[in-house]
Amino acid sequence: MSICSALIYGALQYSPRDMLLSDESAKAQKQFPQSYMTGIVDRTYSNNGSLKHKMVARSVTSFSNGTINRSEVDHPHVTLYRQSSTEPWQLSAKQGTSVSNAITLRDNVQVWNEKGQYGWVTLTTDDLTIDTDQQYAHTDKPVTMRSERGTTRAVGLNAELDNGRIELLSEVKATYAP
Numbered sequence: 001m002s003i004c005s006a007l008i009y010g011a012l013q014y015s016p017r018d019m020l021l022s023d024e025s026a027k028a029q030k031q032f033p034q035s036y037m038t039g040i041v042d043r044t045y046s047n048n049g050s051l052k053h054k055m056v057a058r059s060v061t062s063f064s065n066g067t068i069n070r071s072e073v074d075h076p077h078v079t080l081y082r083q084s085s086t087e088p089w090q091l092s093a094k095q096g097t098s099v100s101n102a103i104t105l106r107d108n109v110q111v112w113n114e115k116g117q118y119g120w121v122t123l124t125t126d127d128l129t130i131d132t133d134q135q136y137a138h139t140d141k142p143v144t145m146r147s148e149r150g151t152t153r154a155v156g157l158n159a160e161l162d163n164g165r166i167e168l169l170s171e172v173k174a175t176y177a178p
Contacts, residue, residue, distance in 0.1 A: 055103070
């Protein structure tokens, strides 16, 4: 009797089309947004009450599978406030994905700081992941870095944004402008 009940339960839970789909395809088909928001301004503060980062976006669509919360962000603009008194880092892109304290920016990613240790610095790339808690950014995509001193192109980047340390990983080519 219990085997028959299990078969009936399984038949009622899945359509024949669902049985043919892979597990990931079936999950993607059944996942609906948990929430949709427009005109977003999200601020995160440290334990001592100082502003750590702010994200402004046109819209955010949030999904949850029960264990992981993921948000798709349209035109995110992130400001990372540094512990030192220097200007914050600004980051923007056409699209983004946020999971926990990590934000992945995609499509026309721009990163800039107007008054850093070496003057203004602008980075552009196609894809960049930021850990907002650690103020750490990285990519394995091509990167262009422009500053008052010249232009540098490379593939891959690791950046400790709080202290302004940027490491270009490979194929580094620079043009110096005195």
